[in-house]
Amino acid sequence: MGGRPLLNRRLDGLGTTIFAEMSALATATGAINLGQGFPDTDGPESVREAAVRALREGRGNQYPPGPGIPELRAAVSAHQRRFYGLGFDPDTEVLVTAGATEAIAAAMLALLEPGDEVIAFEPFYDSYAACIAMAGARRVPLTLRAPSFRPDLDELRAAITPRTRLLLLNTPHNPTGMVLTEEEQQAIAALAVERDLLVVTDEVYEHLVYEGTHRPLAALPGMRERTVTIGSAGKTFSFTGWKVGWVTASAPLVAAVRTAKQYLTYVSAGPFQYAVAEALRLPDAYFDEFREGLRRKRDLLAAGLRAAGFEVYLPEGTYFITTDITPFGEKDGYAFCRALPERSGVVAVPNSVFYDDPQAGRSQVRFTFCKREETLEEAATRLKRLAA
Numbered sequence: 001m002g003g004r005p006l007l008n009r010r011l012d013g014l015g016t017t018i019f020a021e022m023s024a025l026a027t028a029t030g031a032i033n034l035g036q037g038f039p040d041t042d043g044p045e046s047v048r049e050a051a052v053r054a055l056r057e058g059r060g061n062q063y064p065p066g067p068g069i070p071e072l073r074a075a076v077s078a079h080q081r082r083f084y085g086l087g088f089d090p091d092t093e094v095l096v097t098a099g100a101t102e103a104i105a106a107a108m109l110a111l112l113e114p115g116d117e118v119i120a121f122e123p124f125y126d127s128y129a130a131c132i133a134m135a136g137a138r139r140v141p142l143t144l145r146a147p148s149f150r151p152d153l154d155e156l157r158a159a160i161t162p163r164t165r166l167l168l169l170n171t172p173h174n175p176t177g178m179v180l181t182e183e184e185q186q187a188i189a190a191l192a193v194e195r196d197l198l199v200v201t202d203e204v205y206e207h208l209v210y211e212g213t214h215r216p217l218a219a220l221p222g223m224r225e226r227t228v229t230i231g232s233a234g235k236t237f238s239f240t241g242w243k244v245g246w247v248t249a250s251a252p253l254v255a256a257v258r259t260a261k262q263y264l265t266y267v268s269a270g271p272f273q274y275a276v277a278e279a280l281r282l283p284d285a286y287f288d289e290f291r292e293g294l295r296r297k298r299d300l301l302a303a304g305l306r307a308a309g310f311e312v313y314l315p316e317g318t319y320f321i322t323t324d325i326t327p328f329g330e331k332d333g334y335a336f337c338r339a340l341p342e343r344s345g346v347v348a349v350p351n352s353v354f355y356d357d358p359q360a361g362r363s364q365v366r367f368t369f370c371k372r373e374e375t376l377e378e379a380a381t382r383l384k385r386l387a388a
Helices: 018-029 045-056 070-084 097-109 126-134 153-159 182-194 235-236 253-259 270-279 286-309 333-344 373-387
Strands: 094-097 119-122 138-143 164-170 196-202 227-232 247-248 311-313 322-323 364-368
Touching: 018 333, 045 270, 045 311, 070 094, 070 138, 070 227, 070 247, 070 270, 070 286, 094 097, 094 196, 094 253, 097 126, 097 196, 097 227, 097 235, 119 126, 126 138, 153 182, 164 182, 182 196, 196 235, 227 235, 235 270, 247 253, 286 322, 286 373, 333 364, 333 373
Parallel strands: 119 138, 119 164, 164 196, 196 227
Antiparallel strands: 094 247, 227 247, 311 322, 322 364
């Protein structure tokens, strides 16, 4: 090949995701996997049976409509109105995607030109970096710092340049668990309007808020016409393998994102779309009980991590806990996570991979608590070996 590198230089340095690496390590060692964020139990039986019923009745077994089946688009629209008072036309302002990951990719490819700048909270979910790179844009991190991981709004204003095109926000935030306050959202919205910026908000953990309240940025004055909101069924209903996500936005923005999305997967998850449409109509009690169950698991794992010797940053949302390993006299989270399965039979993820500057989060390690309570209790018991 004439010595030319095979990998597009935009993707240089990305490599295999940390989730694949650490999950493979868990499989190889038989360790408890608290690294990758997937539950170890399925979601509601009624939702699973809805998928089976759709399969048997032949609904979605062939290509579904490109924007998503009408039933799911209507359910997403009703969900946004029910919980947030936001009205979206299911025919022109809702788009179904192959999970939130494809929604992010399609939004970046559709809305960015090469050379544009994108401001994103750091640490960030690793697909953000890849999607921005594939669009040929430049990532500008706004670093969230321990222990509170709150965004510095003065830093945000200073980071905006004439080349800034878009803010890529994530609330509740993975991996830190930070949830934007009303005041922070208002300040961010005012900046977006003032500087005429587009905003893409990843809100897949919207129903997993333990402190404070989730409110979509699109609900603020001046934001509906400039905001792409991304949601997903995986985290809310514990069917992460179904990969059903969605976009809600103004019709011009949805049309732009759909233009890119149709050349990625075109369509996916036909029968599962019918099941998710039913899931979104579950009663309020489901969402309340699901959140409270995860809150108990958060507190259970947090207590176990503290007992093992970690410094624990209790999350306001999501199903991840960020910790610091310096109390063990260690500073390299990646090396710590590589050795942890042999030392204690547990797998975690180093936060350094979520930073542009790995030194910024070098001593931070993330654990997930979206597992059965007995799994978390066993993990806590194993981690006590570190304290010994």
